[in-house]
Amino acid sequence: MNKTLILVVEDDPPVRNLITTTLKTNDYRYLVASNGEEAILEASSHNPDIVLLDLGLPDIDGVQVIQNIRSWSNLPIIVISARSEDNDKIEALDAGADDYLTKPFSVEELLARLRVTQRRLSFMTAEARTAGSVFVNGKLRVDYAGGCAYLNDEELHLTPIEYKLLCLLSKNVGKVLTHTFITQNIWGRSWENDIASLRVFMATLRKKLEPEPDSPQYIQTHIGVGYRMMKVE
Numbered sequence: 001m002n003k004t005l006i007l008v009v010e011d012d013p014p015v016r017n018l019i020t021t022t023l024k025t026n027d028y029r030y031l032v033a034s035n036g037e038e039a040i041l042e043a044s045s046h047n048p049d050i051v052l053l054d055l056g057l058p059d060i061d062g063v064q065v066i067q068n069i070r071s072w073s074n075l076p077i078i079v080i081s082a083r084s085e086d087n088d089k090i091e092a093l094d095a096g097a098d099d100y101l102t103k104p105f106s107v108e109e110l111l112a113r114l115r116v117t118q119r120r121l122s123f124m125t126a127e128a129r130t131a132g133s134v135f136v137n138g139k140l141r142v143d144y145a146g147g148c149a150y151l152n153d154e155e156l157h158l159t160p161i162e163y164k165l166l167c168l169l170s171k172n173v174g175k176v177l178t179h180t181f182i183t184q185n186i187w188g189r190s191w192e193n194d195i196a197s198l199r200v201f202m203a204t205l206r207k208k209l210e211p212e213p214d215s216p217q218y219i220q221t222h223i224g225v226g227y228r229m230m231k232v233e
């Protein structure tokens with residue numbers, strides 16, 4: 001049995017029905033909320049495993065819901081936004097959302113996002129059990145204490161910025177990190193040219209990390225949004 005508990009926050013009944021029907025047929029348990037106040041109440045009283053959160057809610061802003069939940073919990077939040085709300089999506093990721101779905105989305109996309117988040121959850125639980133000083137993902141190994149990284153047991157020769165980037169991505173594996181979040185963490189600021197530099201450093205990091213840079217296995221690009229390290233089986 002899957003029985004992961006999902007909190008579905010969506011005010012639009014047809015979209016909500018599509019989501020809950022998909023969850024039901026795929027053996028997920030779910031709760032529903034149709035506005036932000038209800039979402040906060042349901043999240044705090046039922047402790048769901050994952051929240052699916054529409055950003056355009058009738059009462060409070062979806063970003064405020066994220067900020068509220070983040071003040072007491074790290075539970076994964078996947079935001080749902082319309083294409084016209086691209087800035088809201090980035091704001092939501094910066095406020096602590098883990099991932100996003102853009103409307104209209106397919107049932108397959110929804111299930112794929114849930115699987116990514118579940119893999120992240122089980123990885124984080126395992127990581128918590130093993131103190132987490134070494135990160136292993138597929139053939140990649142990052143030794144945080146030793147300050148070095150390996151691919152296929154061979155040490156990667158990374159510049160300090162590339163190494164910082166790799167650590168940031170690996171510590172947030174499975175999560176979409178925005179350009180602003182990354183540049184703030186690496187350079188402590190987020191100017192236009194920092195985002196341009198980020199692209200350059202990401203390209204050189206990928207050349208060292210990805211066997212086939214044209215079909216990256218480890219680092220996914222989210223155009224106009226940021227990057228995510230994928231959990232490799």
Ligand code: CA
Nearest residue numbers: 011054056057
């Ligand atoms: Ca809505």
